[in-house]
Amino acid sequence: MIAMITCLSINKCSIASTTTHKHSSNIITNKKMSNIRVTVAALWCVVVVFGGLTLSSDAQLDTSFYKKTCPKVHSIVREVVRNVSKKDPRMLASLIRLHFHDCFVLGCDASILLNNTDTPTKIESEQQAAPNNNSIRGLDVVNQIKTAVENACPGIVSCADILTLASEISSVLGGGPDWKVPLGRRDGVTANRTLANLNLPSPFSGLDTLKSRFLAQGLNTTDLVALSGAHTFGRARCTFITNRLYNFSNSGKPDPTLDTTYLQQLRGECPNGGNGNNLVNFDLTTPDTIDNHYYSNLQVKKGLLQSDQELFSTTGADTINLVNTFAKNQDAFFASFKASMIKMGNIGVITGKNGEIRKQCNFINKKSAELDLASVVSKESSQEGLVSSF
Numbered sequence: 495m496i497a498m499i500t501c502l503s504i505n506k507c508s509i510a511s512t513t514t515h516k517h518s519s520n521i522i523t524n525k526k527m528s529n530i531r532v533t534v535a536a537l538w539c540v541v542v543v544f545g546g547l548t549l550s551s552d553a554q555l556d557t558s559f560y561k562k563t564c565p566k567v568h569s570i571v572r573e574v575v576r577n578v579s580k581k582d583p584r585m586l587a588s589l590i591r592l593h594f595h596d597c598f599v600l601g602c603d604a605s606i607l608l609n610n611t612d613t614p615t616k617i618e619s620e621q622q623a624a625p626n627n628n629s630i631r632g633l634d635v636v637n638q639i640k641t642a643v644e645n646a647c648p649g650i651v652s653c654a655d656i657l658t659l660a661s662e663i664s665s666v667l668g669g670g671p672d673w674k675v676p677l678g679r680r681d682g683v684t685a686n687r688t689l690a691n692l693n694l695p696s697p698f699s700g701l702d703t704l705k706s707r708f709l710a711q712g713l714n715t716t717d718l719v720a721l722s723g724a725h726t727f728g729r730a731r732c733t734f735i736t737n738r739l740y741n742f743s744n745s746g747k748p749d750p751t752l753d754t755t756y757l758q759q760l761r762g763e764c765p766n767g768g769n770g771n772n773l774v775n776f777d778l779t780t781p782d783t784i785d786n787h788y789y790s791n792l793q794v795k796k797g798l799l800q801s802d803q804e805l806f807s808t809t810g811a812d813t814i815n816l817v818n819t820f821a822k823n824q825d826a827f828f829a830s831f832k833a834s835m836i837k838m839g840n841i842g843v844i845t846g847k848n849g850e851i852r853k854q855c856n857f858i859n860k861k862s863a864e865l866d867l868a869s870v871v872s873k874e875s876s877q878e879g880l881v882s883s884f
């Protein structure tokens with residue numbers, strides 16, 4: 495008889511006993527059973543006392559998590575991101591945003607990468623949630639990174655960690671700060687489109703809503719202001735600013751917190767009734783670089799989104815001082831940006847024995863197995879087809 499003790503977390507241990515001998519149920523005497531019970535109970539105590547140290551799923555992330563199992567992971571990710579960004583500098587911004595949109599929905603578990611599937615479990619992809627649809631970029635780049643990482647260390651590095659590493663690397667390649675990335679996240683086995691629609695902030699939000707969306711993720715006002723600094727690079731579609739340019743709050747007039755020269759420039763780039771998918775740079779002077787211009791732009795009413803300008807133009811707001819500090823001192827911005835990126839990267843992480851290390855970032859492993867099986871079957875039947883054609 496084997497007693498199996500499984501612990502999903504310190505408080506969630508279960509004992510499953512299996513009988514291995516064919517007729518052992520008849521042979522085992524009551525005395526033996528009670529001995530086994532005592533042994534199992536003793537083992538249970540050992541697990542309860544020490545389980546937290548060894549089997550806990552609440553393990554902390556660790557910057558040297560892959561030191562032994564995939565020591566080159568950082569340079570592998572860096573190489574792919576660097577190559578892609580040579581041709582497409584915007585990709586650095588897109589990858590940071592992908593990480594943000596992942597972490598705000600079910601935590602940093604790579605749920606954003608999961609495609610729609612009906613079997614073996616139904617997954618409603620977050621990719622079609624309003625803030626992501628036709629908007630997020632970089633899914634193919636993540637797959638390219640995953641392939642490179644799997645070639646070096648198969649089955650070791652999670653897609654959630656790849657997103658986090660790619661963000662730090664994007665910061666550095668974009669001229670921003672570097673930091674040691676806490677690692678050891680595991681991938682989730684589900685996604686939640688409804689939560690993506692609820693949790694991700696809207697560009698039309700006022701300051702209170704922005705603060706509360708961040709607070710719901712354990713991020714404070716400093717985090718909000720520091721992380722919004724990611725809008726120092728990348729692009730936004732005209733559709734998110736046309737109301738500010740032509741009919742703010744149904745006034746028939748532009749947003750009064752928009753500089754008039756900047757307004758004319760933006761109207762040129764986003765004509766009224768024009769293509770909402772046209773792109774505008776977030777930062778009018780250094781569009782592909784991480785620097786503190788985002789904050790100096792806000793000071794002169796040149797924030798692109800309403801949600802950006804809210805940080806400086808909301809009367810009496812506690813965010814104004816932070817904007818001024820970051821505009822004056824880029825080092826202060828970089829220090830806060832790092833700290834807040836690490837904090838965001840910690841949201842709801844799955845560690846230890848929970849979740850899984852996905853084989854393919856767009857599918858949970860059960861689905862990958864199903865797809866592998868299907869491809870084996872189709873290969874076999876095509877081979878049969880070949881045989882019968884002779």
Ligand code: HEM
Pocket residue numbers: 584586587588590591594628629630631695696697698699704721722724725727728729730731732734799801
């Ligand atoms: C504070 C609330 C935020 C709102 C309302 C917001 C909203 C938006 C919107 C509407 C876009 C343009 C999307 C499009 O045109 O399709 C965008 C782009 C972007 N966002 Fe945010 N965002 C916020 C916070 C953040 C945070 C916290 C980060 C990262 C830490 C971030 C990083 C980016 C980047 C880098 C881009 C450009 C992406 C690209 O060019 O592909 N945003 N954001």
